[in-house]
Amino acid sequence: MRILIFGRVGQLGSALSELLLDAHDLVFLDQPEIDLAKIDTIESHIIKNQPDLVINAAAYTAVDKAESEPDLAQLINASAPSQMAMSCDELHIPFIHFSTDYVFDGRSNHPYTENANVNPEGVYGKTKLAGEQAVAAACRRHVILRTSWLYSHVANNFLKTMLRLAEDKRPLRVVNDQFGSPTFAWDLGSATVAVVDAIESGREDIYGLYHAANSGVTSWCGFAERIFRIHGDIVDLSGIPTSEYPTPAPRPAYSVLSCDRLRDVLDFSMPSWEDALSRCLARL
Numbered sequence: 104m105r106i107l108i109f110g111r112v113g114q115l116g117s118a119l120s121e122l123l124l125d126a127h128d129l130v131f132l133d134q135p136e137i138d139l140a141k142i143d144t145i146e147s148h149i150i151k152n153q154p155d156l157v158i159n160a161a162a163y164t165a166v167d168k169a170e171s172e173p174d175l176a177q178l179i180n181a182s183a184p185s186q187m188a189m190s191c192d193e194l195h196i197p198f199i200h201f202s203t204d205y206v207f208d209g210r211s212n213h214p215y216t217e218n219a220n221v222n223p224e225g226v227y228g229k230t231k232l233a234g235e236q237a238v239a240a241a242c243r244r245h246v247i248l249r250t251s252w253l254y255s256h257v258a259n260n261f262l263k264t265m266l267r268l269a270e271d272k273r274p275l276r277v278v279n280d281q282f283g284s285p286t287f288a289w290d291l292g293s294a295t296v297a298v299v300d301a302i303e304s305g306r307e308d309i310y311g312l313y314h315a316a317n318s319g320v321t322s323w324c325g326f327a328e329r330i331f332r333i334h335g336d337i338v339d340l341s342g343i344p345t346s347e348y349p350t351p352a353p354r355p356a357y358s359v360l361s362c363d364r365l366r367d368v369l370d371f372s373m374p375s376w377e378d379a380l381s382r383c384l385a386r387l
């Protein structure tokens with residue numbers, strides 16, 4: 104298939120460029136060729152490239168900065184995917200989009216299913232939810248994959264920050280009362296390949312919303328501890344409550360995603376976060 108992908112240089116875009124390359128004709132669009140804040144340029148790019156499928160791997164992902172740039176976050180996370188979805192629907196092209204565990208307020212104590220009530224508390228989560236809703240309303244053949252705590256060996260993320268801080272050899276205090284599932288961008292990429300394969304095979308029963316996160320649960324401190332253990336870093340690490348690490352944007356205290364629908368409909372099971380972390384660190 105000829106696949107148009109918005110965003111190659113981010114974590115997910117990097118994974119998709121590797122995982123889809125052999126089997127498909129890929130076209131990537133990045134800045135400066137396209138600025139997703141300029142909504143009215145999106146449709147002409149889609150028409151010009153004549154794709155069989157469009158994937159949006161781009162997003163405004165600066166969770167704290169979004170609190171002071173709500174209009175830009177809304178443009179990139181909601182208005183741009185809305186336009187992509189409308190154009191895809193008009194052109195009868197399926198559309199794959201990504202969202203986040205931050206659409207939840209974190210007050211649950213059991214994994215969120217796709218049907219669970221959403222209630223984002225920060226600007227980033229609100230704009231991502233607006234994007235989900237606009238995509239679902241505009242494009243009949245859409246797939247939205249919600250993921251959580253995304254990291255990889257490329258681009259900026261929690262894993263890279265921890266490895267950098269470990270080099271300082273100073274005591275490190277990391278939040279231990281937020282629980283979720285760290286997700287290796289390459290595993291989210293593999294889940295996306297399963298969606299692409301299903302679309303290519305002509306299945307019409309796969310459209311809609313899915314959760315796609317590595318399985319298992321930990322805290323940010325537990326994630327850091329495992330990173331240092333596998334990587335062989337000796338770090339004086341201690342856990343602290345969220346109240347001792349205030350951030351501009353609130354984070355859900357619990358954002359574990361149930362991925363049963365992905366397994367049941369697409370026959371794709373997400374590996375455990377511990378296994379994923381080992382594979383990621385092996386690529387550094």
Ligand SMILES: NC(=O)c1ccc[n+]([C@@H]2O[C@H](COP(=O)([O-])OP(=O)(O)OC[C@H]3O[C@@H](n4cnc5c(N)ncnc54)[C@H](OP(=O)(O)O)[C@@H]3O)[C@@H](O)[C@H]2O)c1
Nearest residue numbers: 110112113114115138139161162164201202203250252253
């Ligand atoms: N990171 C996480 O922890 C996390 C968690 C849950 C869900 N998600 C979701 O997962 C998806 C992938 O996230 P990611 O971590 O791979 O993102 P990322 O590494 O931050 O990459 C974001 C991508 O969006 C592009 N982009 C941003 N602003 C743009 C603009 N104005 N015009 C064109 N391109 C623009 C970036 O390109 P430039 O670098 O050129 O700006 C980059 O390619 C997103 O939908 C995100 O919301 C992420």
